[in-house]
Amino acid sequence: MAPLLSRTLDPLLGIFTGVFAYYLYENNPRIALPEDQRLGALVQWKLDRWRQERERKLTAGEPDVDLNAIRAAVEKE
Incomplete structure (x- = not known):
């Protein structure tokens, strides 16, 4: 089927x-x-609900992970 006006319009x-x-x-x-x-x-x-869910996940999330300690452990192996 051919476009009515043009492909972009x-x-x-x-x-x-x-x-x-x-x-x-x-x-x-x-x-x-x-x-x-x-x-x-x-x-x-919806935005308010998303922000509340995000705050809940951030506050109840995992404690901060020390990436340098993980890197040192991986390099040691």
Whole structure:
């Protein structure tokens, strides 16, 4: 199947159409999405959750490892 406009313009047109359609979906007065279900709020929630998980892993992680001691042990063998 031949490209509609060109090989580079077709993907850009598709991305623009998708973003514009989602913008219209979020701002449609008939749907009236609650503020906590809009994309910005959902992305912020996901980032906060990711940061909390990362902090939990960093604080509960392994103690600092001395790489020089490991290197010396490997070289000794």
